[in-house]
Every structure is written in C-alpha cells, then in structure tokens.
Amino acid sequence: xxxxxxxxxxxxxxxxxxxxxxPPTATATVPLRPRHTRRIAVTALGLAAAATAVVLIPHSTxxxxxxxxxxxxxxxSTARPQASSVPVLSNTSYTVAARKDGTVTIQVMGAKLSGLxxxxxxxxxxxxxxxLSASCPAAVRTDNANLETVQSLDPQNGxxxxxxxxxxxxxxxxxxxxxxxKGDLHPxxxxxxxxxxxxxxxxCFPASQTNxxxxx
Amino acid sequence: xQAEHSIAPPVRDPAGFAVFYQQQFDxxxxxxxxxxxxxxxAADLTADIFLAALEQAHTYDARRxxxxxxxxxxxxxxxxxxxxxxxREQRATARIAGRRLLDDQDVTAxxxxxxxxxxxxxxxxxxxxxxxxxxxxxxxxxxxxxxTREAAQALGVSAATARVRLHRARKALQRVDTPTTAxxxxxxxxxx
Numbered sequence: 001x002x003x004x005x006x007x008x009x010x011x012x013x014x015x016x017x018x019x020x021x022x023p024p025t026a027t028a029t030v031p032l033r034p035r036h037t038r039r040i041a042v043t044a045l046g047l048a049a050a051a052t053a054v055v056l057i058p059h060s061t062x063x064x065x066x067x068x069x070x071x072x073x074x075x076x077s078t079a080r081p082q083a084s085s086v087p088v089l090s091n092t093s094y095t096v097a098a099r100k101d102g103t104v105t106i107q108v109m110g111a112k113l114s115g116l117x118x119x120x121x122x123x124x125x126x127x128x129x130x131x132l133s134a135s136c137p138a139a140v141r142t143d144n145a146n147l148e149t150v151q152s153l154d155p156q157n158g159x160x161x162x163x164x165x166x167x168x169x170x171x172x173x174x175x176x177x178x179x180x181x182k183g184d185l186h187p188x189x190x191x192x193x194x195x196x197x198x199x200x201x202x203x204c205f206p207a208s209q210t211n212x213x214x215x216x
Numbered sequence: 217x218q219a220e221h222s223i224a225p226p227v228r229d230p231a232g233f234a235v236f237y238q239q240q241f242d243x244x245x246x247x248x249x250x251x252x253x254x255x256x257x258a259a260d261l262t263a264d265i266f267l268a269a270l271e272q273a274h275t276y277d278a279r280r281x282x283x284x285x286x287x288x289x290x291x292x293x294x295x296x297x298x299x300x301x302x303x304r305e306q307r308a309t310a311r312i313a314g315r316r317l318l319d320d321q322d323v324t325a326x327x328x329x330x331x332x333x334x335x336x337x338x339x340x341x342x343x344x345x346x347x348x349x350x351x352x353x354x355x356x357x358x359x360x361x362x363x364t365r366e367a368a369q370a371l372g373v374s375a376a377t378a379r380v381r382l383h384r385a386r387k388a389l390q391r392v393d394t395p396t397t398a399x400x401x402x403x404x405x406x407x408x
Contacts, residue, residue: 002329004259006323011263011317018231019270092238183385 089119098123104163105154108193113178124165126173128201136204143172143197150174151195161195172197177205225283226273233270240266240287245329247291250336250359255326256315263314265294266318281369288356288370342389353378 077162088097093110096119104123106116113129120127149167151174154160168174178196224235244265248258268290276286318326336359343351343358356367368378 002325003242004245004318004325005312006319007259007322007326011266011314012234012237013268014317015270016230016234018267019228019233021376022228022270202253209362 044135047123052209072207089122091115094119096120096123099162102166104165106161106163107159111178116176120163120174125163125174126165126168126201128173128198129176129178130202130205131178132207133204134207136206140175140196140202140205141199143169143199145197147197148193150197168197172199173201175202175205225278226269226276226286228270228273233273236273236283237266240269240284243284244287244291245326246333247288247360248295249326249329250333251295251340253330253337255323255330256318256325258330259314259318259322261294261298261314263317264298265291268294282366285362285366285369288360288362288366289372292352292356292370341387346385346388350370350381350388353381354385354389357382 035124088095090096091112093112094106094108094116096116097105099105104120104125106120117127117129121130146167146169150164152162152164154162175196175198176195177196223233224239226236227233241262245258245262248261248265252258254263265287269287272290276283280286315321340355340359343354346354351363353367356362356370357364362370364374364378367382368375371378373381396405
C-alpha cells in the first residue's frame with residue numbers, strides 16, 4: 001500500500017504542535033471517566049448497595065439554591081439534644097450527627113440541603129455542598145485516593161453515610177454533589193448525590209464530570 | 217482498517233497522541249480514500265479527523281469499545297460535517313489545511329489509494345439507495361471491514377441494533393434491480 005510519507009510526517013508535526021498547545025485543564029479531564037466519585041444512590045425503600053451509601057432524596061419544589069455557589073447558611077439547621085449527648089444538626093431534609101469516635105454521620109431524607117454545608121463544617125468536616133452545574137467552566141480536581149477511608153456506609157443502616165474527618169487530607173474538601181432532577185415533572189422522583197474528595201474548595205461542579213445517565 | 221487493532225488509546229499529550237496517530241494513519245487515510253476521489257480533499261479530511269480526535273481524546277472511554285471504533289465515529293462525523301458544507305468554514309482558523317502538507321509524491325501515493333478503493337466507492341454509491349441508518353452500518357462493515365460490534369460502537373448503537381440494521385440492509389439490497397454482489401458477500405461474512 002502506498003503511503004504519503006511526507007504528508008504523514010508533516011501532519012504528525014502539526015498535530016504534535018497542536019497537542020502541545022492544548023490547555024492543561026483540558027488534559028486534566030478524566031480520559032476514561034473512571035468512577036472516582038461515590039454515588040449516594042437513592043431508592044425508595046432505602047435498600048443499600050454493598051459499596052455505596054444510600055439515602056433518600058425525594059424531589060420536591062421549590063428546589064434548593066442555585067448551582068454555582070456552595071449551599072451555605074445553617075439557618076435551617078437546628079441542634080437538638082440527644083441521649084448520647086453528641087451534637088446533632090437536622091432539618092426536614094437531613095440529619096448530621098457527630099459520634100464519640102470522631103466520625104460524623106449524614107442521613108439525607110429530602111432535597112432541601114440548604115445549611116448542610118454549614119452543619120458539616122460545624123462538626124469538623126471541611127464540606128462543600130453543591131449542585132451539578134451545566135455552566136461550570138472547569139473540572140474539579142479530585143483527590144479520591146483516600147475516599148474509601150473518608151467515607152463509608154454504616155453497616156447497621158445503609159442509609160447512613162459515615163464520614164471520618166481526620167482522614168480528609170489537609171487542604172482537601174469533601175464535596176457532596178446533589179443531582180437535581182425535574183422535580184416539577186416528577187415530584188416523586190428520587191435524586192442522588194456524588195461524593196468526592198477535591199483539592200481546595202470548588203465553587204461549582206460540572207455536569208460533564210459525572211457519569212449520571214437518566215434519572216434515578 | 218483492521219478492526220482487531222490492539223492500539224494505543226487516544227490521549228491529548230503530544231507523545232501519546234503521536235503513537236496513536238502513527239498506528240491509525242493508514243486506517244484514517246483508507247477511510248477517507250474510500251469516500252472521495254480527490255487527493256487534496258483526502259488530505260484535508262485526514263487532517264481534520266486527526267485534529268478532531270486530538271481535541272476529543274478526553275472523551276474516549278475504553279469501556280465503550282476499541283479506539284478504532286471511537287475513531288471511526290469521529291471520522292464519520294467529520295465527513296458528514298464536511299459534506300454538509302459548514303464545519304470546515306466554521307473551523308477555518310483552527311483546522312489544519314492538510315493539502316498544504318502534500319508534496320508531489322504524496323499526491324501520487326494518495327491517488328494510488330484512491331484508485332485502489334474505486335470498487336469500494338462504487339459500493340458506497342450503490343448503498344445510497346438505503347436509508348442512512350442502514351447505510352451507515354453497511355458501509356462500516358462492507359467497506360471498512362469493521363465487525364458488527366465495532367460498527368455499533370462507532371455509531372453509538374447496540375450490537376443488536378447494528379445486527380438488525382445489517383440484516384435489513386442486506387434484505388433491502390436484495391430487492392433492488394441490480395444487486396450489489398460484493399456488498400452482500402461482505403455482509404454475509406461480517407463478523408459479529
């Protein structure tokens with residue numbers, strides 16, 4: 001077979017030059033889209049998959065705060081006493097509790113997560129709570145090597161996520177990414193969350209960085 | 217293009233992409249010369265395909281198929297955009313003018329490939345009577361030598377869908393007045 005050798009070489013050089021000029025953020029995107037996030041899967045009965053935390057996130061209107069800013073403000077969270085005298089912060093959508101062993105538990109029951117970030121931070125978890133953003137300009141730099149150590153499911157309650165704040169690398173944040181579905185059209189639909197460890201504190205999380213297909 | 221290539225995946229770093237490019241150059245040029253009889257256009261399209269592959273390398277997912285299937289998907293899109301007459305003009309500042317890289321020996325070499333692919337282009341012309349979904353599968357299998365599974369991956373459909381379309385294409389071609397014997401033979405021998 002005849003080969004245009006000169007053309008092949010010239011094109012190779014052009015492509016090499018183009019490849020060298022590509023922005024580094026583009027090369028940082030996940031080439032194989034491996035599953036480096038932990039999906040908090042959602043089932044109506046709270047059935048837990050073996051390897052992932054499971055919580056209920058029924059969708060309702062109005063939906064939580066806009067996508068491009070962390071969901072701050074603990075106004076909706078209220079502390080209440082517990083028999084075990086450990087701090088518990090909760091509202092109608094979630095419950096966050098500190099355990100005596102230094103871990104923090106999260107259970108999500110609803111879609112209104114305003115205040116969850118502040119609640120987690122008040123218990124020593126460097127958390128960022130975000131919603132998926134279609135306009136987020138850059139991929140979040142994840143650091144999920146320790147994710148298995150940082151986050152797990154309570155073996156007694158598959159709907160309870162257990163966070164170990166001491167295992168979170170310094171400078172990283174635990175990012176909870178809420179997937180907002182079409183709540184108005186599917187009021188009973190269940191959402192899901194991704195959990196990732198990220199460098200720094202991302203202010204948005206691009207939808208392109210998830211493996212979400214359809215609605216849960 | 218040999219479908220069973222065990223090749224380097226497309227990546228955006230220069231060294232990695234250079235390996236991918238060297239392994240796939242003949243495949244892409246063959247894909248193009250089976251669809252055009254102009255060496256200069258073949259050079260342009262080859263450059264466009266590899267540039268698109270470079271820019272989209274981060275979208276390659278090994279779980280969805282071999283690199284060759286992914287590259288064929290890109291190749292089809294680039295050619296389709298070209299024949300729509302819009303993409304090249306829109307990307308005029310970004311694309312590589314492949315024909316600018318040709319010397320006389322290159323033109324002669326590509327013309328040789330174009331001549332060798334004459335039968336394939338005739339087959340493609342005969343396939344024009346088919347609907348686009350059927351023709352797309354048939355071309356990838358009969359002209360380009362992909363397996364049905366790889367054709368499915370290139371087209372973003374399931375292997376079952378590709379098999380059904382291939383079957384329907386064969387039936388449709390059997391109904392036309394001038395059966396494309398070579399295509400039917402190729403289809404009947406298509407691997408799955």
